[in-house]
Amino acid sequence: MAASTLTEVARLAGVSPATASRVLNGSARKPGQDIAERVRQAADSLGYIPNAQAQGLAKSSSGLIGLIVHDIADPYFAAIARGVQEAAREQRKMVLLATTGGAPAEEKEAVAAFAARRADSIVIAGSRSSREEDQEDNAELAAELDRYCRNGGRVAVVGHPVVGATAPEGYHVLAVPNQELAGALASELAAGWDGDFVIIAGPEGLLTSDDRVQGFQDGLAGAGRAPAGILRTQFNRAGGYEAGLKLAAHIKGEGDGTRETGRKLCIFAVNDVMAIGAAAALRAEGLRIPRDATIAGFDDIETLRDFRPALSTVRLPLEEIGRLATRATAPAAEGHDSDGGLPQPITGEVTLRRSTEAA
Amino acid sequence: MAASTLTEVARLAGVSPATASRVLNGSARKPGQDIAERVRQAADSLGYIPNAQAQGLAKSSSGLIGLIVHDIADPYFAAIARGVQEAAREQRKMVLLATTGGAPAEEKEAVAAFAARRADSIVIAGSRSSREEDQEDNAELAAELDRYCRNGGRVAVVGHPVVGATAPEGYHVLAVPNQELAGALASELAAGWDGDFVIIAGPEGLLTSDDRVQGFQDGLAGAGRAPAGILRTQFNRAGGYEAGLKLAAHIKGEGDGTRETGRKLCIFAVNDVMAIGAAAALRAEGLRIPRDATIAGFDDIETLRDFRPALSTVRLPLEEIGRLATRATAPAAEGHDSDGGLPQPITGEVTLRRSTEAA
DNA sequence: AGAAAGCGGGAATGCGCTTTCCCAGACAGG
DNA sequence: CCTGTCTGGGAAAGCGCATTCCCGCTTTCT
Known part of the structure; x- marks a missing residue:
């Protein structure tokens, strides 16, 4: 048994398909009360469901x-x-x-x-x-x-x-405003940290990542600090973990034989998920945050807010x-301004938490 | 300028729409090489994109x-x-x-x-x-x-x-197998804990929650333990947090004046997100996990795996x-057995981690 | 060699709905 | 009483495509 069609409804109601269409699927012309009622009854007695494909085709x-x-x-x-x-x-x-x-x-x-x-x-x-x-x-x-x-x-x-x-x-x-926000994050971080910075970034060419890196470096420069080293890896947790492992080695001074002792680091991962991965790696290597290294992410992912130590990040109104x-993209929204068309202003907020509290 | 249609393509290629249809959108009948090629060229010179609505309507x-x-x-x-x-x-x-x-x-x-x-x-x-x-x-x-x-x-x-x-x-x-798995979790938990159990559940009538609660109680019973108390709340982080607050009070002995001192608890939250919420509440109240209370969740949400202390849970192959x-639902999958139709067996796995390691 | 069968292509129909266009009746004004 | 303007309903033409017939042609079998 196939789904019932508009025509069937119309026949049952004793009207033309045109009329049925007008009453059932909003049209400019409103048929008379009595007829409308008849059609409506016929429709749901048949369990009529309009065929969206056909509607789409027609409209x-x-x-x-x-x-x-x-x-x-x-x-x-x-x-x-x-x-x-x-x-x-x-x-x-x-x-x-x-x-x-x-x-x-x-x-x-x-x-x-x-x-x-x-x-x-x-x-x-x-x-x-x-x-x-x-x-x-x-x-x-x-x-x-x-x-x-x-x-x-x-x-x-x-x-x-x-x-x-x-x-x-x-x-x-x-x-x-990835760049601006990353810059703001950098300056706030620079205010409370006088050691080295390092950035865990996504692959080169990933614009979101690149922007955040650039913004962070700018922010650092604005604070009169040396640019951070950059570690490129995958744009996900696995990448963060991998980078975290390398950094742990560096911090512990195993990185190269030249240094006797490791150095603390302030790590900026270009997104929260990577930051969490990196943090996990550091912990796996026996390092503690923020004691041995501080770390910040980006996005303020909701599910990650209960992470300990609480992750410093930049809140983005994702939803x-x-x-x-x-x-x-809604047709109505076009009204604003056909020219210029000032884009909606998205704003974020630097959110410093425990993970970057220098001991 | 509207998108070009099959008819236009056909005309450009000098064939009938029928033929064009046959070569462009997989049909049983395969037109000759030369014609096919002509049609195909016409098609992408026009940037033809078949109208899925129309196709849908027809098929x-x-x-x-x-x-x-x-x-x-x-x-x-x-x-x-x-x-x-x-x-x-x-x-x-x-x-x-x-x-x-x-x-x-x-x-x-x-x-x-x-x-x-x-x-x-x-x-x-x-x-x-x-x-x-x-x-x-x-x-x-x-x-x-x-x-x-x-x-x-x-x-x-x-x-x-x-x-x-x-x-x-x-x-x-x-x-x-929510019930079975919750039961298995309960017995494993019971093996390492001889204190009280409490369940943070979703609203009554939520079948997933109810199953897990029931299974857990069964498991407890199987291990010769008294049934757990049940705290009903929302099926999300907020609910978990709220319940966590109450439990914290209970553990600290503030719950009722009758007890001098609080009691440790083993908490089972019916899903990971609630468990995280509860854990956050306990921590906010100054309690530590697993020292003051142990806790387990359900689902093994990927994003939550880096949570500390690592959450004991039941891994479900969500993806x-x-x-x-x-x-x-794929038509081909019907082949198995029209009657009986043994459902695919989903299996989970109890995964004990740090959050339930009694000190 | 003649007929039957096969094959590649086109004309036409319909999927279910919207929408223009048309028409009959209602009503008002002259 | 006749004509002009509405008003509410129906007929019909697509929307873009798949598909069933049908037809003329080339093959193959007797």
């Missing part, structure tokens, strides 16, 4: 919002996803999820898939890459996005614009970011 | 998998979602996300929305409720699911079957659960 709009993340299980993206979901609900739309692991090629495919489904808008939450080897894929991604926009789609990307995307109508970038990005 | 199948969770930012659901996402990719489908906060009424709406979009299958990850006030909504949910299945939809629910859902074709339940549930 050419689907009520879908595409969301692109690296990994939905990463708490950073999960938090953003929650915001997106909320905003989607406000707009009475559903969200289509795509996880890409951050590969521009996969992101391009996701955009194409969203376009195929005629998603009304697309939110790209993943961080951009400017690496040499991603150049080509990025260009294709940009082209795909352009095409999508030109066909009336709206897209919002959080963080950086997609490399090479020329911005036609409906292309929004939600800037996240809000998801919400704003999604709202930016 | 009546959408390539969509609906996923229902309580909250995508909850690491438990995020982990499952990752598994679902993976399996979806295997099946070359996309996942539609719906978050419901656990309310049966919302879940019903989500199912209806998925049905409207003609989702090929639905995975329900949220825990079921058997509360009095949800009775009615549950019935409606069940009705909605039934209808969906009868129209050829396939659904998988993890944990418990939806209350009152009669199982027609295509209704799968992925059983999670695998998502994967299996999704695969269970």
Whole structure:
């Protein structure tokens, strides 16, 4: 037994499909009371559920919002996803999820898939890459996005614009002040620490990571401090752990034979998850935080707030970011300003906690 | 400029739409080499993207998998979602996300929305409720699911079957041995602790919580121990924290004037997030784990593994659960056994760590 | 060599719904 | 009383694609 159709409902109610459509699925023209009632009864006596595909085809709009993340299980993206979901609900739309692991090629495919489904808008939450080897894929991604926009789609990307995307109508970038905040973190840290700094960064070319590194170095420079050493690794817990191991060796003075004794370090991991990984490694090596090393992260992931020692970090309104990005793609939101179009201002907050309290 | 259509491609290639369709979107009949090539060239010179809505309408199948969770930012659901996402990719489908906060009424709406979009299958990850006030909504949910299945939809629910859902074709339940595992945890805990036990549970009627509570009590009984006291609260970190506060008072002997001195406790929180909340509360009250109280959770949430003291818990293969549930809805997976249909066996593992090492 | 079978391609129909366009009747004004 | 303007309902034309027929052609078997 197939689902019942509008036509069946119409027949049962003794009206034309046109009329049935008008009463059941909001139209400008409102049929008379009596008729409306008859149709409505027929509809739910049949358990009628409109076929969204057909509706979409006819109206050419689907009520879908595409969301692109690296990994939905990463708490950073999960938090953003929650915001997106909320905003989607406000707009009475559903969200289509795509996880890409951050590969521009996969992101391009996701955009194409969203376009195929005629998603009304697309939110790209993943961080951009400017690496040499991603150049080509990025260009294709940009082209795909352009095409999508030109066909009336709206897209919002959080963080950086997609490399090479020329911005036609409906292309929004939600800037996240990674650099400024990292700078602010650095200066606050510098105020309470006069030893060396070291940064655990993601792979070069990962824009989010690069920004935070750059901002941190700037902040250090502003405080009259020497630039921090940089350890590049994966942008996840495993990377943080690995880097932590190396740093532990360094701190314990095993790093190179030249030093007799290790040196304390203030570590800045470009995101919380990496910071936690690094902290775990240090602990595994018998070092204590903040006694032997202090450490700070970035994002203020909710699930990690109970971590001990409490992690210094930069609070980012992740959920809000998801919400704003999604709202930016809502047709109504266009009202602001067609030109200029000042982007919503995202702000974060340096949050110093126990992990960076020098003993 | 609207997206180009199959007809346009066909015209450019000088063939009929039928032929173009056959070469571009996998069909049984394969047109000749030369023609195929011409069509393909025309297609990407036009940047043709098939309209999935139209395809869906024509084939009546959408390539969509609906996923229902309580909250995508909850690491438990995020982990499952990752598994679902993976399996979806295997099946070359996309996942539609719906978050419901656990309310049966919302879940019903989500199912209806998925049905409207003609989702090929639905995975329900949220825990079921058997509360009095949800009775009615549950019935409606069940009705909605039934209808969906009868129209050829396939659904998988993890944990418990939806209350009152009669199982027609295509209704799968992925059983999670919450009770057994909680029992196993209890007996292992009982082996190393001879004091009192207390359970921090979710609201009554939350089946997942109830199962774990029941299992734990059974395990205790099996070990010849008195049943644990039960503290009901919200099924999240806040609830855990609140309960933790109460327990702290109890342990410190402030609970009631009758006791001179507090008593140590072995706490079982029905999920990791609650356990972390409780632990945070105890610490805030100046108590130490495992010195003043030991504590165990359930789920073995990945992000929480670096928590100190390391949390004893029961490892659940969350990602695998998502994967299996999704695969269970794949048409091919029906092959197993139409009758009986032995459900995939999910297994967990009691994982004792530092948080329950009695001093 | 003639007929039957096979094969590659096109015309046409329909999936379920929205939306324009049209039409009959109601009503008001001249 | 006739004409002009509304108003509410129906007929029909797509939306973009898959698919069933159907047709003319080349093969293969007797």
